[in-house]
Amino acid sequence: MFHICRNISASLPVRVLTGGVRCYCTPVKTFEIIYDEHGDPEKVLKAKTRTLPSLKDNANAVIIKMMAAPVNPADINMIQGVYPIKPGLPAIGGNEGVGEVIQVGDNVKILRKGDWVVPKSSGWGTWRTHVYSLANEVMTIPNDIPPVCAATLGVNPCTAYRMLKDFAHLRKGDVIIQNGANSGVGQAVIQIAKELGFVTINIVRNRPEIDKLTQILKALGANYVFTDEFLRNAEMKIVMKSITKPKLALNCVGGRSAAELLKYLQKGGIMVTYGGMSKHPLMVPAGPLIFADVTLRGFWMTQWNIDHNEAERRQMWDTLCSMVRHKMLQPPACQLVDIENFSKAVSQSVQPYVSHKQILVMDKSLKS
Ligand SMILES: NC(=O)c1ccc[n+]([C@@H]2O[C@H](COP(=O)([O-])OP(=O)(O)OC[C@H]3O[C@@H](n4cnc5c(N)ncnc54)[C@H](OP(=O)(O)O)[C@@H]3O)[C@@H](O)[C@H]2O)c1
Known part of the structure; x- marks a missing residue:
């Protein structure tokens, strides 16, 4: 009426x-x-x-x-x-x-x-x-x-979720390494990985308040936080001997940072590139390709949304919303x-x- x-x-x-x-x-x-x-x-x-x-x-x-x-x-x-x-x-x-x-x-x-x-x-x-x-x-x-x-x-939590789900057969206890770990995607990766039982090695650029940033990321669930400078340091090799080699690397920086991630991947490991914040082309050292047969992949959330139907999308959203409700997934620091x-x-x-x-x-x- x-x-x-x-x-x-x-x-x-x-x-x-x-x-x-x-x-x-x-x-x-x-x-x-x-x-x-x-x-x-x-x-x-x-x-x-x-x-x-x-x-x-x-x-x-x-x-x-x-x-x-x-x-x-x-x-x-x-x-x-x-x-x-x-x-x-x-x-x-x-x-x-x-x-x-x-x-x-x-x-x-x-x-x-x-x-x-x-x-x-x-x-x-x-x-x-x-x-x-x-x-x-x-x-x-x-x-x-x-x-x-x-x-x-x-955008960001969905990207993090897909990259953790779709590229490597990860099991509880498996290790992931990522750069740009303080980015919106990086923060979501830390939280979702924690929920799924994966260990995260998180690389950020060095800065005056690095201790504060490290604490923030650890509070989200980061297992390890290192600076890009430390990653290039000989000491990092010693630290990495005590950690299982990562199966998956997530790269949103490119340039030399990507090369550093590749060096630490385990044999047959996969690096997914989803951003290019440094605006430098990926550096790919020959060693990890030849001796560890690593695979380079890319991911674009927009393409995933085009390629998948609404029910699949809704299922992912439901999972992430449930994590939000259970306080396992916070919005990015904003x-x-x-x-x-x-x-x-x-x-x-x-x-x-x-x-x-x-x-x-x-x-x-x-x-x-
Ligand atoms: N492929 C996809 O589907 C998809 C989806 C979502 C996001 N992305 C991409 O993922 C990236 C992160 O997005 P976001 O929304 O999470 O970003 P964000 O929250 O705005 O954070 C930006 C990140 O980039 C870092 N950064 C900025 N300039 C840099 C440089 N010159 N060298 C190294 N690191 C630099 C920042 O680190 P500092 O704190 O050190 O400045 C920070 O970690 C972007 O490239 C974005 O386009 C892609």
């Missing part, structure tokens, strides 16, 4: 389905962070406010109120125009984040008002306060986990920044030695 809801700010009456499900009441304004050319994010990003189309025009659409969205390296690369996915310009920044459905089109059966949703694919544009989206472009996520976890689960201060968040996200993920916050209550 329908009744007429008279919009406060618009002169036309709009339709409401009683029962509180469908309401196209007030036109929704969005504040969004856009770019209409590729380049340095600190220069090309700008804020824009506009009114979203009404759901009257598309019964398959929903309106989502965004809560939080991180600033990830891939977002920066996409704005720079150096990422394999290039949304048409002008584009809205951000690839992951969580929002709440606030209006639902008449034909939409898969979503309800109040559902929490995340985008299904990259390039959807999460750095905005409100989104007019086709219902099938998003998927629901349980709303009993902290919003910051929900906003950051789809700094919450109001979306209006996006320039600050973006510039901070590319600074070295920060160890805090910048999270744009659209729902101010998350900061209290």
